[in-house]
Amino acid sequence: MNESLMISAEQKKRARNVGFGYMGLAVITLVIFSRRPGDAGFKLSEGGANLTIPAQQFALIFGIVFIGLGAAQLWRGLGKVSNIVLALATAMFVMSFLSWATSGESFSLVGMLQDTVSRSVPITLGAIGGILCERSGVINIAIEGMLLAGAFTGAVGASLTNLWFGTIIAMLTGVLLAWILAVFSIKYRVDQVIVGFAINFFALGITSFLSFRVLVPNPDYNSLVPVMPISVPVLSKIPFIGQILFVQTIFVYFSFAAVALLTWAMYRTRWGLRTRAAGEYPKAAGTLGVDVIKLRYRNLLIAGAVAGIGGAWWPIGTVGRFDQNITGGRGFIALAAVIFGRWHPVGAFSGAMVFALAEAVRLKIGNFDTGIPSEFLLMAPYLVTLVVVAGFVGASRAPKAAGQPYDEQ
Numbered sequence: 001m002n003e004s005l006m007i008s009a010e011q012k013k014r015a016r017n018v019g020f021g022y023m024g025l026a027v028i029t030l031v032i033f034s035r036r037p038g039d040a041g042f043k044l045s046e047g048g049a050n051l052t053i054p055a056q057q058f059a060l061i062f063g064i065v066f067i068g069l070g071a072a073q074l075w076r077g078l079g080k081v082s083n084i085v086l087a088l089a090t091a092m093f094v095m096s097f098l099s100w101a102t103s104g105e106s107f108s109l110v111g112m113l114q115d116t117v118s119r120s121v122p123i124t125l126g127a128i129g130g131i132l133c134e135r136s137g138v139i140n141i142a143i144e145g146m147l148l149a150g151a152f153t154g155a156v157g158a159s160l161t162n163l164w165f166g167t168i169i170a171m172l173t174g175v176l177l178a179w180i181l182a183v184f185s186i187k188y189r190v191d192q193v194i195v196g197f198a199i200n201f202f203a204l205g206i207t208s209f210l211s212f213r214v215l216v217p218n219p220d221y222n223s224l225v226p227v228m229p230i231s232v233p234v235l236s237k238i239p240f241i242g243q244i245l246f247v248q249t250i251f252v253y254f255s256f257a258a259v260a261l262l263t264w265a266m267y268r269t270r271w272g273l274r275t276r277a278a279g280e281y282p283k284a285a286g287t288l289g290v291d292v293i294k295l296r297y298r299n300l301l302i303a304g305a306v307a308g309i310g311g312a313w314w315p316i317g318t319v320g321r322f323d324q325n326i327t328g329g330r331g332f333i334a335l336a337a338v339i340f341g342r343w344h345p346v347g348a349f350s351g352a353m354v355f356a357l358a359e360a361v362r363l364k365i366g367n368f369d370t371g372i373p374s375e376f377l378l379m380a381p382y383l384v385t386l387v388v389v390a391g392f393v394g395a396s397r398a399p400k401a402a403g404q405p406y407d408e409q
Helices: 002-031 055-075 079-099 109-136 143-161 163-187 192-215 241-245 250-268 268-282 281-286 292-319 330-340 344-366 374-392
Strands: 039-043 050-054 106-108
Touching: 002 055, 002 079, 039 079, 039 109, 039 192, 050 079, 050 106, 050 143, 055 079, 079 344, 106 109, 109 241, 109 268, 109 292, 109 330, 109 344, 143 163, 143 192, 143 292, 143 330, 163 192, 163 292, 250 268, 250 292, 250 344, 268 281, 268 292, 281 292, 292 344, 330 374, 344 374
Parallel strands: 039 106
Antiparallel strands: 039 050
């Protein structure tokens, strides 16, 4: 009874926050975005026609819509369609912002969305690693360390051998760190959050040290040609969507497959049922014959492998080298995506897209004279993370046994 009342109170708080959020968007849109005249041209395909948007008129229309949405949300709420409306409102605000920022200029919308999908890869794979662990009952704060260490070993391995071997080395690096997390948190019952942060600090320290001592004096150890995008036959020819989703690197396609596979396995297989039972009621699962300890070990190692591949995305999938702290906190954003998605793979993938979009917008807008300080643009993805998780996610419950050691006796 008390739990249901708490959830109801959280839902009311979320509805109120979202309502005030709509009003805030209305103020920004009407006061700032509607003051710049001119048309913004959005390229919908490479070498194709432009979509011309009158920035001022669009801002006025969207501002009025935001006022209506805010009033409706504060008055009675939007019920079951609130999340859909929120997603549409976010898209409207982004379009209004882009129209304002690029007024009088031409802007490649398809290029920005391509970049968004690509940049979602490490966040998506990190979030999948987080879901695998927490659904099993282990909190994985070490995603950042797994991504960073995977990026380092992937860069070195690919530079000395080939891209595939570098990816495998990155995957094994993630497995090694996941094994350390598993041993300390499962066998020795050390606080899982403390172990996770220790792994993060270790990964940051060792990669920075080796980067300075090894990679800087030996640039051949940190120089590779990243993988090229692969066009999927037929699908890549679909107007607009085809270039965004189906002209990507192998890392993007792997992330798509990982989300689909984990969703199916978690909710359609015996393994998924046992995993969810181990994360919710491990005692009951153990009584029914599930080897909870073995299950947690196995799932943590799989999570580490996936996160390691996510780390390899930086040197092998994009920039072709390793730089100190190249992950820039994306592992923690992956944790936010897990919470955003309520521990569901598809939801976490949606969260990864939201956060990746914020970063892609930041990079594209930096090329235009908007008057926005560059320091603010740098913090935009993290600000979006805080706002979304703190104000708009609402009542979400982690697996009950997450963070709790399991005693077989």
